[in-house]
Amino acid sequence: MLYFFKILTTTIWVGFSCLIGICVSVIRPFDTRNIKIATNILSFGRHFLGIKIELRNKDILDKYRPCVFISNHQDNLDIFPGSYTVPHYTVTIGKRSIIYLPFFGQFFWLTGNILIDRSNKKKAFETMDEAANAIKNKKLSIWIMPEGTRSRGRGVLPFKKGPFVTAIKAQVPIIPIAFSPYGNNINLHKWNSGKIIVEVLDPIHTQGLTLDNVNEIKDQAFHMIAQAVSRLDHELKNE
Numbered sequence: 713m714l715y716f717f718k719i720l721t722t723t724i725w726v727g728f729s730c731l732i733g734i735c736v737s738v739i740r741p742f743d744t745r746n747i748k749i750a751t752n753i754l755s756f757g758r759h760f761l762g763i764k765i766e767l768r769n770k771d772i773l774d775k776y777r778p779c780v781f782i783s784n785h786q787d788n789l790d791i792f793p794g795s796y797t798v799p800h801y802t803v804t805i806g807k808r809s810i811i812y813l814p815f816f817g818q819f820f821w822l823t824g825n826i827l828i829d830r831s832n833k834k835k836a837f838e839t840m841d842e843a844a845n846a847i848k849n850k851k852l853s854i855w856i857m858p859e860g861t862r863s864r865g866r867g868v869l870p871f872k873k874g875p876f877v878t879a880i881k882a883q884v885p886i887i888p889i890a891f892s893p894y895g896n897n898i899n900l901h902k903w904n905s906g907k908i909i910v911e912v913l914d915p916i917h918t919q920g921l922t923l924d925n926v927n928e929i930k931d932q933a934f935h936m937i938a939q940a941v942s943r944l945d946h947e948l949k950n951e
Contacts, residue, residue: 715901722760726791729754730819737822744803744824744852751795758792762905763898765796769912773799776887776915778853780879783889784868784937785857789898793891793910794855802853805843805874826854828874840878847882854878858933865895868938876930880923885915888933890940897948907951909944913937 733750740746758765773781781802783794798804804820808827811817821827826846828839846852856878858871879886892909899905913936916929 714903718761718900718905722757725757725760726754727815729757730815733819733823734815737819741822742824744801746823747798747803747825748800750819750823751798755792755796758796761789761792761900762903763789763792764904764907765793765910766907767797767910767912772887772912772915773797776885777801778847778851778882779885779887779915780847780875780882781853781855781887781889782858782871782875782933782937783855784891784941785859785862786891786894787862787864789894789908790857790891793908797889797910797912798855799853801851802855803846804855805839840874841881844878844881847878847884858930865893868934868941871930871934873926873930876926876933877923879916879918879929880921880926883919883921885917886929886933887915888913888936888940890937890944892944892948893941897945907948909948911940911944913940 729750732753733746736746736749737743777799803825805826805828806820808829811821811827826839826843829835843854847854854875856875858875859869860872861869863869876886890911890913892907894908897906898908916933916936918929921929
């Protein structure tokens with residue numbers, strides 16, 4: 713019963729948060745300042761779920777911008793540590809199919825986030841070029857989940873190249889961010905459901921690198937996040 717109550721109230725809250733984002737965006741469409749307004753409201757939904765979020769190394773979020781933020785992608789709960797962490801002037805790249813989700817899809821699009829069609833490689837590469845140009849010309853940061861799909865308890869999945877190509881083309885740092893695993897550490901059947909640790913890791917610099925270095929920094933980023941996720945999982949299990 714408690715689980716369903718939490719899901720219902722949180723779903724209503726997410727819808728309300730997105731509606732606020734849509735209303736603000738109707739006044740100033742595709743203005744990235746709208747994102748932070750809505751995500752500040754959205755992140756409060758963690759309290760309905762009984763989840764605590766601990767953000768570590770917050771200072772790194774602003775120190776190296778504009779940049780490319782990358783994080784692991786587990787399931788729908790990601791919207792709460794993500795909205796809690798995302799800094800100002802940062803847009804997210806998401807699948808084009810998101811736009812069809814009621815409220816959230818329209819909010820995502822109208823607030824200036826970037827939609828990518830992964831089924832069309834040519835269009836996908838064009839979108840990543842658009843992201844690189846946004847970084848260089850508008851001084852925006854980009855947040856991407858390089859696994860490309862939810863891991864759903866399977867650990868950190870292999871990374872796609874897109875975010876790393878974008879970072880090299882824009883010649884900006886990559887900031888890896890690790891979300892602690894939810895599977896064994898979050899129990900929505902309890903009032904106090906558990907804790908998510910968000911750890912911002914040291915930057916991977918791309919200044920002077922070329923596209924020949926894509927696989928090298930992709931592998932480096934994967935190992936940094938995978939090791940951090942494993943370490944945070946161990947820490948939470950031993951609290």
